[in-house]
Amino acid sequence: MPELPEVETTRRKIEPLLLGRTILEVQHDAPHKYRDTHLAAGRRVTGLSRRGKYLMLHLAAAEAATDSPHDLEFVVHLGMTGGFRLEGGKHTRVTLRTDAGDLYFDDPRRFGKMAVVRPGEYEGMPTLAAMGPEPLSDDFREEDFAALAAQAGAVKPWLLSQKPVSGVGNIYADESLWMAGLHPTQTRLTREEAGRLYHAVRDVMGRAVEAGGSSLGKGEGNYRQHDGLSGLFQHAHTVYGKGGEPCPRCGTPIEKSVVAQRGTHHCPQCQPLRRETV
Template sequence: MPELPEVETTRRRLLPLLLGRRILALDHGDPKRYRHTEKARGKRVEGLSRRGKFLLLELSEGLEAVIHLGMTGGFRLERTPHTRLVFRLDQGALFFHDPRRFGRIWVVERGDYREIPLLTRLGPEPLSEDFRFPTFWEELRRSAKPLKALLLEQRLAAGVGNIYADEALFRARLSPFLKGKEVEKEEAKRLFLALKAVLAEAVALGGSTLSDRSYQQPDGLPGGFQERHAVYGRAGLPCPACGTPIAKDVVAGRGTHFCPRCQPQRPRPRSKR
């Protein structure tokens, strides 16, 4: 699923193509996935921002198109066999490509997210000034969930998914199974900084394009951060830090990659008899 770096890269590539353009129509045949799109007809694009994994297309007359790419969604400059929706513009067109059909688009009054409750529950943007260590630390201390699960929930940091959770935990040298309340303050600081660093690097490199190539930039170019993956997708390969084979397990229902030596699990304290 496209995460913060992939969605932010998409936003940056789309902005010059959309800003100031008038939408003639959003053409599709799936009103359950693409909601209220008739409201966008004739509206001008006034901006394009991102919140977590959502794109927010600001339209004239107080409207907004909220776009979630799902697992395999993305924009292309040309029609593909998996084009599900077409942005017909006063100059040209953009094509929403989505092989697995999990992407969604809603056209709503700006800021009215009653149909998209996740948008109202997102934590701070990890590359913004709103991402502050004291709040991050307090959230960790209150939770008995594993770190990997906490990162995926979107409350600690919006936009983090499976790839960047694994990579940040590796850089912070923390086990994905370690519970939030078990983390020491210095360890939490390492994770906080690792999240910021990993995400910033991934954005600079255009995100991660995996072997299935489901994520590409709108012009068809791949991202580049996959070349820097230390653990994600590398089960059985040597850890770049110590040479130990990368392990894969399941946390919160998601495949999780880690180095058993660099990210050791802490021994459980013995119960007193």
């Protein structure tokens, strides 16, 4: 599943293909999944940004548009298997026709979503509306994070909620918790624990963005950069997908469990559950 580093890599790759281009038409046959995309037609792409795992194409107002004469945002969520390609194929769900050529959105498992909205109006997208700061930005502050962590329930689902920090999905939550030495179900982090986790999140997300994200498996539908190259961060995974293998720090077999319905990997030696004293 694409997480923040994969989505950021996608953004960087498609930016030169879309920036300054005019969208002519958005072709698909699923208006309930790709909402109001007709409003994008005739508009120029003035920027591409990202919030967490959402991509935003900023669209300039079209002078002739009477149904929505404003700047708009074209919001894309890649879902489990979505990605942009230079050539269409059997899993192409959306064709983005521009004045400089076509770009194809492939999505074998069809969990991806798109919507054209007024800037910042994310009703119907509650995760986006309540999203926390970007992990690599100055808005992500250790003191704020620690204050929230002191009140939080089980730390892994809390990270996955996107509220304390945006863009941390299943892989990067497991990697960050391992680096910080925290059990995935630890509640109410101490100031010191929260500090370790804060720096682990920044480190893991930063390295993953640099590496171009993670690619898992060889089957179709796994994340790849749009030119078909694999991301490299999977080679740096320490615990994710390594159930039963020795912890790279202490050699204890990594345990696989389920936390909040998500496959979870941790080292029982390095990440003990701290019982709260009463």
